[in-house]
Amino acid sequence: MTALAPTSIGVEPSGPRPRHITAGRIGIYAFLIIAALFFLLPLWVMVITSMKSMSEIRAGNIFALPMQPTLDYWVKAWSSACTGVSCNGLAPGFFNSLKITALSVPVSIVIAMINGYALSFWRFRGSELLFGILVFGAFVPFQVLIYPIIFALSRVGLFGTLPGIVIVHTIFGMPILTLLFRNFFASLPSELFKAARVDGAGFWRIFFWVMLPMSVPIAIVAVILQVTGIWNDFLFGLVFAGRENLPMTVQLNNIVRTSTGTVEYGTNMAATVLTGAVPLIVYFVSGKWFVRGIAAGAVKG
Amino acid sequence: MATSVEIKDLSLNYGSVKVLDRLNLDIAEGEFIVLLGPSGCGKSTLLNCIAGLLDVSDGQIHISGKNVTWEEPKDRGIGMVFQSYALYPQMTVEKNLSFGLRVARMPKAEIDSRVKRASEILQIEPLLNRKPVELSGGQRQRVAIGRALVRDVDVFLFDEPLSNLDAKLRNDLRVEIKRLHARLKNTMIYVTHDQIEAMTLADRIAIMKNGVIQQLADPHTIYNKPVNLFVAGFIGSPSMNFIKGDLQGATLSVDGQANIPLANYQFANQTNGASILGIRPEHILVGEDARKMPVQLESEIEIVEPMGADTVAWTKIAGQSLTFRAAAEVHLEPGQKVLIGFDPGRGSVFNVESGNRI
Ligand SMILES: Nc1ncnc2c1ncn2[C@@H]1O[C@H](COP(=O)(O)OP(=O)(O)OP(=O)(O)O)[C@@H](O)[C@H]1O
Ligand SMILES: [Mg+2]
Numbered sequence: 001m002t003a004l005a006p007t008s009i010g011v012e013p014s015g016p017r018p019r020h021i022t023a024g025r026i027g028i029y030a031f032l033i034i035a036a037l038f039f040l041l042p043l044w045v046m047v048i049t050s051m052k053s054m055s056e057i058r059a060g061n062i063f064a065l066p067m068q069p070t071l072d073y074w075v076k077a078w079s080s081a082c083t084g085v086s087c088n089g090l091a092p093g094f095f096n097s098l099k100i101t102a103l104s105v106p107v108s109i110v111i112a113m114i115n116g117y118a119l120s121f122w123r124f125r126g127s128e129l130l131f132g133i134l135v136f137g138a139f140v141p142f143q144v145l146i147y148p149i150i151f152a153l154s155r156v157g158l159f160g161t162l163p164g165i166v167i168v169h170t171i172f173g174m175p176i177l178t179l180l181f182r183n184f185f186a187s188l189p190s191e192l193f194k195a196a197r198v199d200g201a202g203f204w205r206i207f208f209w210v211m212l213p214m215s216v217p218i219a220i221v222a223v224i225l226q227v228t229g230i231w232n233d234f235l236f237g238l239v240f241a242g243r244e245n246l247p248m249t250v251q252l253n254n255i256v257r258t259s260t261g262t263v264e265y266g267t268n269m270a271a272t273v274l275t276g277a278v279p280l281i282v283y284f285v286s287g288k289w290f291v292r293g294i295a296a297g298a299v300k301g
Numbered sequence: 302m303a304t305s306v307e308i309k310d311l312s313l314n315y316g317s318v319k320v321l322d323r324l325n326l327d328i329a330e331g332e333f334i335v336l337l338g339p340s341g342c343g344k345s346t347l348l349n350c351i352a353g354l355l356d357v358s359d360g361q362i363h364i365s366g367k368n369v370t371w372e373e374p375k376d377r378g379i380g381m382v383f384q385s386y387a388l389y390p391q392m393t394v395e396k397n398l399s400f401g402l403r404v405a406r407m408p409k410a411e412i413d414s415r416v417k418r419a420s421e422i423l424q425i426e427p428l429l430n431r432k433p434v435e436l437s438g439g440q441r442q443r444v445a446i447g448r449a450l451v452r453d454v455d456v457f458l459f460d461e462p463l464s465n466l467d468a469k470l471r472n473d474l475r476v477e478i479k480r481l482h483a484r485l486k487n488t489m490i491y492v493t494h495d496q497i498e499a500m501t502l503a504d505r506i507a508i509m510k511n512g513v514i515q516q517l518a519d520p521h522t523i524y525n526k527p528v529n530l531f532v533a534g535f536i537g538s539p540s541m542n543f544i545k546g547d548l549q550g551a552t553l554s555v556d557g558q559a560n561i562p563l564a565n566y567q568f569a570n571q572t573n574g575a576s577i578l579g580i581r582p583e584h585i586l587v588g589e590d591a592r593k594m595p596v597q598l599e600s601e602i603e604i605v606e607p608m609g610a611d612t613v614a615w616t617k618i619a620g621q622s623l624t625f626r627a628a629a630e631v632h633l634e635p636g637q638k639v640l641i642g643f644d645p646g647r648g649s650v651f652n653v654e655s656g657n658r659i
Contacts, residue, residue, distance in 0.1 A: 191387035194354050199401030199448070200375030209400075213391035 043273070050074060050269035057265050073266035077274060081267050083254035090271055093251030097231055097278070099162060100247055104169035105226045109219065112174055116181025117207055121193045131182065138175035146239060153240065160242030168240045169230050177222055184218040185211065224286050228279040248275050304366075305330040305488040306351065306456060311360035313346055313512075320346045321512040323360065331486045335499040338509035339535070344492040346512075348458050351490065352381050365455050375401070377456075380449025384461040386441040388433040388448075394420075395429040398447050419450040422481070439470045446481070459491040463498065475501060496536055500524070508532050526649065530656045533579045533649055539613055541579045541649075542623045548576035548650070558619040561596055565646030568659060575653035578645065582613065585625035585643045587633075594642030602637045616641070 045062050050073050052066040079089040119131050149168060150159055158164035188211075196206045237247035252275045256268050306328040313321040320343045328334050336344045349355040351362060353374035361370045369377045388397050395416060402412045420426045423443045433441055442462055449457055462478075463471045479502055482489055493499055499506050500520045507517045508531075516528045527533035533541050546555040551568075553561045553576060561578065591597055600623070604615040612627050616639075625641060627633060652659050 189385050189387060191383040191385050192389070194349070194352070195381065195383060195387040195445075195448070196389070196400075197354060198352060198374045198379065198381045199452075200373075200404040201400070205404060210389050210391075 046269045046273050050077075050266050050273060052266060054262070054264070054266065073264070074270040074274070076264075077255070077267045077271035081255045081271060082258050083251045084258060090248060090251055090255065090274055093246060093248035094274070096241070096245045096251075097237075097248040100165055100169070100237070100241065100245065101227055101230045101278075103162070103166045104173070104230050105223060107166060108170040108173040108177060108226055109222045111170060112177030112222070113181050113212075113215065113219070114207065115174070115178045116183075116185050117211055118203075119178070119182045120185035120188075121190070121206070122203065131178070134175050134178050136175075138179070142172060142235075146235075150239065159240065162241070162245050165236060165241040165245060168236050169226075169233070172236070173226055173229070177226070180222060180225075181215070181218065184215065188214065220286060224282060227282050231278050231282075303330045304328065305332065305364070306490065307361075307363040308347075308351070309361040309363070311347075311350060311362065312358045313343075313350055313355060314358045319512065321350070324512065324514060326507065326514065326517070328488055328490065330488055333482050333489045333491065333502055333504045335503035335506045336490065336492045336509060337494065337496065337499040337506055337535075340494060342509045343512040344494075344509055345460055347509075348381075348460050348490065348492050351377075351456075352379055352458055353377050375405075378454050379456045379458055380452050380454040381458040382442070382445045382449055382460065382462045384464055386433070386438075386445045386465075388441055388444055390433050393430050393432055394425065394436070394444050397433070397444055398429075398451050401448065401452050415451045415453070419447040422450065422484070423447050423477075438466050439474060442466065442474060443477075446478075450485075455488060457487050457489045459489065459493075461493055462491075464493070464495065471495075471498075478502065496538065500536075508535060525647070526658070527579070528658050530577065530579075530651050533651070537581055539582050539624050539626070541581050542585070542625075544578045544580070544618070544621055544623070545653070546576060546578065547574070549573055553578055553650075555619040555621065559598065561645065563645045563650065565595055565644055566648065566650060567646070568650070570659045572652050572659050576659070577651045577653055578648055579651060580643050580645070580648040582624045582626040584647045585623070585641055587614075587625060587627050587631060587639050587641050591640045591642030594644055596645060597640060597642040600639060600641055602633055602635055602639060605633050605635060 048064075048066055049057060049062065051069040051071065053068065053070065056067060077089060078091055080087055081089045083090075083093070115134070119127055149171075153159035153164050153167070158167065192210065193206065196210050201209065231247075232249065233247065234249040234253070237245075238250050241247060241250075252271050255271050304327050306326070308324060308326040311321055311324045312319065324347065326334075336347060338344055346355065350357050351364075353369065353372060357370065361368055363369065364377050364379065374381075389400060392400065398416045398419060399412050402415065407415075416429075417426075420429060423446060425440065425443050425447060428436060428440060428444070433444070436444065442465075445462070459478075463474055466474065475498055478491075482502075491498075491502060503520055505517060505519050506523050508515045508523065510531050516523060516532045518526075523532065523536055527536065527541075530543070534543070544553070544555060544561070546553040546561070548563075548571075550573070551563045551566070551571075553563055555561065563578070586594055598618050600616040600618050602614050602616050603622075606613040606615075607629065609629070611629050612631065612633060613624055614627060614633050615622060615624050617623060618641075623641075633639070650659050651657060
């Protein structure tokens with residue numbers, strides 16, 4: 001036999017296949033870059049506008065770089081812009097949102113995780129029905145529920161308090177999170193659960209020792225969903241949090257709408273970017289983890 | 302010998318579907334029982350009931366003389382090995398082995414000595430600090446067996462433990478399980494749909510179909526004296542030849558073309574009428590050997606399948622297809638006319654209507 005015939009480029013195939021740049025590939029990259037630019041544009045405009053003086057903003061080109069960049073508006077937006085009557089900037093709102101998020105996220109995720117676990121492994125009479133009702137809950141427009149919940153919370157004295165808003169976020173996160181966790185647990189081999197039963201582990205021990213360590217990737221997904229959802233929430237914060245605990249989104253709205261004479265675009269832009277920063281950072285940081293967690297197949301045994 | 306596991310009138314329904322229907326099974330201490338049957342016949346269900354992982358609809362389960370029908374799995378004195386290994390993925394092998402013991406709050410020293418013993422028996426000592434993902438299939442299954450071993454139980458339950466392994470490994474581990482049984486002498490209940498596993502491992506085989514045990518007997522009896530057509534067809538590969546005919550007295554007439562005298566056959570319950578003679582391919586001889594047989598027939602070879610160790614050939618008698626197994630040295634080719642012969646005394650006769658052996 002003679003050696004293998006060389007290919008058209010005159011090299012015998014060996015080792016990693018050389019990468020070719022095809023027209024299709026160029027097209028895909030061009031499209032991705034354009035799409036990225038398109039979505040980055042508003043952010044870009046907001047950031048540069050927040051660093052321009054009023055006269056410069058009025059002067060015109062919204063895409064131009066600032067002539068004399070200034071961070072004054074950022075400082076003002078953070079600490080001294082007026083939201084209604086008080087003039088403390090966004091800082092209080094930031095800390096309120098932080099409190100609400102830091103409490104609501106773990107509470108809702110822990111409950112949903114236990115729900116999902118119980119619904120997939122500890123089936124009981126009516127558990128499918130319960131699950132059905134829970135999932136159906138995801139389709140109920142929440143505006144409909146606002147008044148009944150106000151009523152219920154005021155009855156127990158929690159309306160307009162931090163625990164009140166945490167409860168509301170937990171309730172409204174429940175359908176989708178339970179669905180997420182139940183489907184995850186349902187995808188695990190039931191033999192794993194049986195093995196743990198034979199080993200003598202009960203409800204909680206199986207949960208903490210066997211299931212929880214396997215749920216890290218899905219828990220990260222839940223954290224991302226919840227942090228961004230709760231941080232971006234406006235309606236529930238406005239209605240349920242009470243004056244003391246208004247989240248950042250509500251305060252941002254107040255800043256933008258409190259106009260004393262001229263509209264200070266710089267402050268508004270800075271305040272908006274500040275408010276949006278947290279979900280953005282969450283996406284940037286967790287996106288990588290997220291993909292890694294799933295790709296690493298942390299779930300597979 | 303004392304009974305180890307006793308199942309009395311066990312029924313299990315999923316809604317209106319009856320998976321097990323008043324099943325009875327007595328298993329002696331130290332016995333190796335294999336539950337064998339086609340997919341969906343309720344083998345795993347039965348095993349899960351014994352383990353306490355499923356609540357039974359009716360009946361009782363006794364293990365080591367104790368009624369455990371309402372007991373938790375951990376209190377039944379059983380260990381279980383699953384097809385998918387079901388190792389805890391986030392724990393090392395050692396932690397996997399000791400999990401049940403730690404749950405039971407056993408003293409550390411005792412746990413260590415049991416883990417050590419089990420890992421010696423199964424030769425998994427070098428793997429103790431690895432996670433399950435870092436193990437091969439065979440190693441994983443060994444760990445899974447070890448997990449049952451450390452718990453020092455009376456009864457081992459295996460649910461198709463080898464079916465995820467490749468053929469070579471399956472043979473090795475099968476022998477190892479046999480050795481383990483010889484050494485530990487525990488009662489073992491082993492589910493499989495691999496008949497080789499069943500034949501080689503079992504003291505007794507329970508053949509199941511649709512949640513009912515068809516025959517419970519030692520492998521030799523199952524193979525040679527199947528109680529009905531289902532068992533006869535299920536066991537053996539290539540499967541038993543079935544020759545349909547009409548039985549009158551001790552003669553089976555096949556479509557009026559051939560008469561097969563069943564002189565040597567020991568009828569248990571002779572019934573005239575439509576009957577089937579079952580004869581295993583390995584009990585049919587060819588060529589010179591056939592001349593010594595009570596029944597001899599001329600036939601033409603259709604297909605030849607060389608298997609290496611022997612050869613399987615397909616032919617027809619009186620229009621019904623028939624396979625036989627010949628030594629590899631015998632020269633056979635399609636179209637060849639050969640003389641085949643067999644002894645009906647080694648076969649089985651079934652009544653068509655009832656399907657039962659007569
Ligand atoms: N949760 C369930 N709900 C309803 N029917 C079920 C359920 N689990 C099993 N079955 C039915 O019970 C019967 C027996 O199932 P089982 O798992 O015991 O079969 P098997 O003999 O172990 O089969 P295989 O060899 O494929 O493992 C099947 O017909 C199956 O469809
Ligand atoms: Mg099964």
